Amino acid sequence: MKNAVVHTWFMVGRQARNLMREPIWIVLLLVQPMIWLLLYGQLFKRVTHLPGGGFGTTSYIEFLAPAIVIMNAFFGATWSGMAMVSDLDRDVIPRFLATPVSRVSLVVSQIVRSALTALIQGIVILLVSLALGVRVHAGAACWAVVLIAAMLMNSAFSGMWQGLALLTGNEATMIAIANFIGLPLFFLSSTLISLRQMPQWMQELSKFNPVNWGVVSAREVVLPGTAWDAVGVHLGLLVGLTVLTAAFATWTFRVYQRQL
Amino acid sequence: MAEGLEKRYGDVQALDGVSFRVRAGEVFGLLGPNGAGKSTTVKVLTTLTTPNGGRAEVAGHDVVREPDAVRRSIGYVPQSSGVDRDATGRENLMLQGRVQGMSGHRLRDRVDRLLELLGIADAADRVVRGYSGGMKRRLDVGLGVVHGPQVLFLDEPTTGLDPEARSAMWQELAVLAREELLTILLTTHYLEEADALTNRLAIVSRGRVVVEGTAEELKGGLQGEAVMVELADGQVGEAAEVVRSLAEVREVSADGQLLRSRVADGARAVPTILAALDSRGIAVESVTMHRPSLDDVYLHYTGRDFHSEDEAGLLEGGE
Numbered sequence: 189m190k191n192a193v194v195h196t197w198f199m200v201g202r203q204a205r206n207l208m209r210e211p212i213w214i215v216l217l218l219v220q221p222m223i224w225l226l227l228y229g230q231l232f233k234r235v236t237h238l239p240g241g242g243f244g245t246t247s248y249i250e251f252l253a254p255a256i257v258i259m260n261a262f263f264g265a266t267w268s269g270m271a272m273v274s275d276l277d278r279d280v281i282p283r284f285l286a287t288p289v290s291r292v293s294l295v296v297s298q299i300v301r302s303a304l305t306a307l308i309q310g311i312v313i314l315l316v317s318l319a320l321g322v323r324v325h326a327g328a329a330c331w332a333v334v335l336i337a338a339m340l341m342n343s344a345f346s347g348m349w350q351g352l353a354l355l356t357g358n359e360a361t362m363i364a365i366a367n368f369i370g371l372p373l374f375f376l377s378s379t380l381i382s383l384r385q386m387p388q389w390m391q392e393l394s395k396f397n398p399v400n401w402g403v404v405s406a407r408e409v410v411l412p413g414t415a416w417d418a419v420g421v422h423l424g425l426l427v428g429l430t431v432l433t434a435a436f437a438t439w440t441f442r443v444y445q446r447q448l
Numbered sequence: 449m450a451e452g453l454e455k456r457y458g459d460v461q462a463l464d465g466v467s468f469r470v471r472a473g474e475v476f477g478l479l480g481p482n483g484a485g486k487s488t489t490v491k492v493l494t495t496l497t498t499p500n501g502g503r504a505e506v507a508g509h510d511v512v513r514e515p516d517a518v519r520r521s522i523g524y525v526p527q528s529s530g531v532d533r534d535a536t537g538r539e540n541l542m543l544q545g546r547v548q549g550m551s552g553h554r555l556r557d558r559v560d561r562l563l564e565l566l567g568i569a570d571a572a573d574r575v576v577r578g579y580s581g582g583m584k585r586r587l588d589v590g591l592g593v594v595h596g597p598q599v600l601f602l603d604e605p606t607t608g609l610d611p612e613a614r615s616a617m618w619q620e621l622a623v624l625a626r627e628e629l630l631t632i633l634l635t636t637h638y639l640e641e642a643d644a645l646t647n648r649l650a651i652v653s654r655g656r657v658v659v660e661g662t663a664e665e666l667k668g669g670l671q672g673e674a675v676m677v678e679l680a681d682g683q684v685g686e687a688a689e690v691v692r693s694l695a696e697v698r699e700v701s702a703d704g705q706l707l708r709s710r711v712a713d714g715a716r717a718v719p720t721i722l723a724a725l726d727s728r729g730i731a732v733e734s735v736t737m738h739r740p741s742l743d744d745v746y747l748h749y750t751g752r753d754f755h756s757e758d759e760a761g762l763l764e765g766g767e
Contacts, residue, residue, distance in 0.1 A: 195547055198543060198546045198547060199543075201543075202532065202535065202539075202543055205535065205539065206532070206534040206535060209534055209575070210534070277528075278528060278529065278530065278531075278533065279526035279527065279528045279529065279530035280530050280531070280532055282491075282496055282524075282526050282530060283524060283525075283526055283530030283544075283591065284547065285495075285496055286494040286495065286496055286519060286522065286524035286601075287519050287524075287544070287547050287548055288516050288519045288520055288547070288548070288549070289547040445496060445497050445498070446497065446498070447497075448491055448496050448497040
């Protein structure tokens with residue numbers, strides 16, 4: 189256990205250093221969420237006036253901004269799987285596996301790197317939102333909650349991607365899986381539109397959608413009248429999912445090593 | 449060290465009872481074409497994967513029951529470079545030392561010394577992405593030995609290097625083995641490499657060890673050495689008769705002006721052959737003698753030509 193913590197610290201050091209060496213990636217990956225925020229936000233700004241409502245605000249950009257932070261974190265997690273595939277391909281992982289290094293540390297350090305990326309990008313997206321007139325109604329300090337939600341969102345899925353990387357070991361398969369699950373989870377959440385505007389069956393499904401858990405936690409603190417119990421429950425669910433997927437990824441080392 | 453190791457991947461029997469023993473302090477080679485089971489053997493011995501049968505001990509520890517003890521006493525240099533390309537050489541070595549439990553001055557001094565020893569001190573603080581293939585490979589070896597292991601596993605240490613980098617690598621490895629008192633197990637499909645580096649070697653073919661011994665023993669197991677005598681003028685028939693009658697000579701064949709013979713001990717047989725020819729007045733243009741190469745050994749023990757086997761292995765998708 190002590191080893192796991194110490195080794196994770198070493199491995200996070202490696203990941204953070206490598207991340208800071210290529211900051212261009214953080215910027216490049218921000219292009220897509222910015223397009224959503226700026227273009228989509230303008231294009232659909234009148235949807236908040238739809239009958240039935242459920243948006244909780246008349247400003248669509250305010251409704252959209254926290255969800256874009258989450259969306260970015262969700263899709264960004266895929267890259268942590270790609271980073272693992274690349275470490276496998278280049279024999280970095282086999283080299284470490286022949287040492288007493290804690291297996292958990294290899295997985296957790298990738299998750300932490302990914303979450304850090306989501307954090308930095310989240311800050312940028314929030315700053316742009318601020319310039320567009322978005323206010324965090326529960327108070328400026330609650331920006332932190334949005335960012336925590338984004339990091340958890342990212343971690344929950346990067347754990348899963350680590351596991352899939354170890355199981356498939358192949359980038360093409362990973363991209364196929366990402367397409368297969370990414371868009372459905374995205375559209376089955378209230379990222380772009382309020383739950384009340386969705387068909388009943390979609391509303392039901394969204395309760396089990398981790399992406400929606402993240403969106404709800406982030407949006408609640410931004411919009412007026414924050415329901416803190418909902419924030420707490422959904423963040424708790426994301427913590428649970430993160431532990432679960434990280435454990436899954438650690439377990440997949442066994443499967444990986446059996447076929448090595 | 450390894451006894452009857454077996455490993456299956458689905459229907460493919462990668463290891464079919466591999467057994468050999470490596471003595472402390474020696475450089476031992478596993479020689480064979482791609483797909484023979486060399487890398488799989490190394491993966492079992494480095495605890496990367498578990499065997500389906502048999503048992504193996506490394507530095508006195510069982511690879512299946514005490515994997516962590518094995519991992520502490522070994523260094524492993526994987527087939528494709530295992531370095532982190534986004535980190536510097538020094539950062540790579542420091543991290544590897546830390547996960548092996550080193551720290552502080554001891555680690556820093558060790559890393560400095562290794563960088564010096566491997567000849568990459570000047571590039572120590574550059575990101576590995578810009579290293580040449582040979583530098584990267586030397587750093588790989590550094591990662592394998594940073595914690596002062598008892599046993600170092602090198603999986604095809606010079607594959608993909610140009611001839612110059614390869615011979616430089618051989619020198620580095622020889623120095624390391626001597627200075628660090630390492631036991632080295634290396635796999636290779638280069639016959640010259642096995643010849644140049646190893647004290648003893650085992651030839652692996654289709655998941656089995658077909659023969660084990662020193663390169664000299666293996667070559668000695670063939671019918672001695674080849675002696676070629678080129679005659680000055682056309683008395684080939686008579687010359688063949690003369691040479692065949694000598695006790696030292698095992699087989700003789702004539703080929704144009706060239707007389708090929710196999711003898712047990714070339715150094716003793718050549719003067720006898722020349723004296724016998726001279727006494728009959730047969731003039732000799734030149735004499736050459738060559739020892740059997742590992743090529744010959746490989747052919748002898750597997751019944752297959754090394755290079756064609758190698759290509760077949762590649763077609764099956766390697767190891």
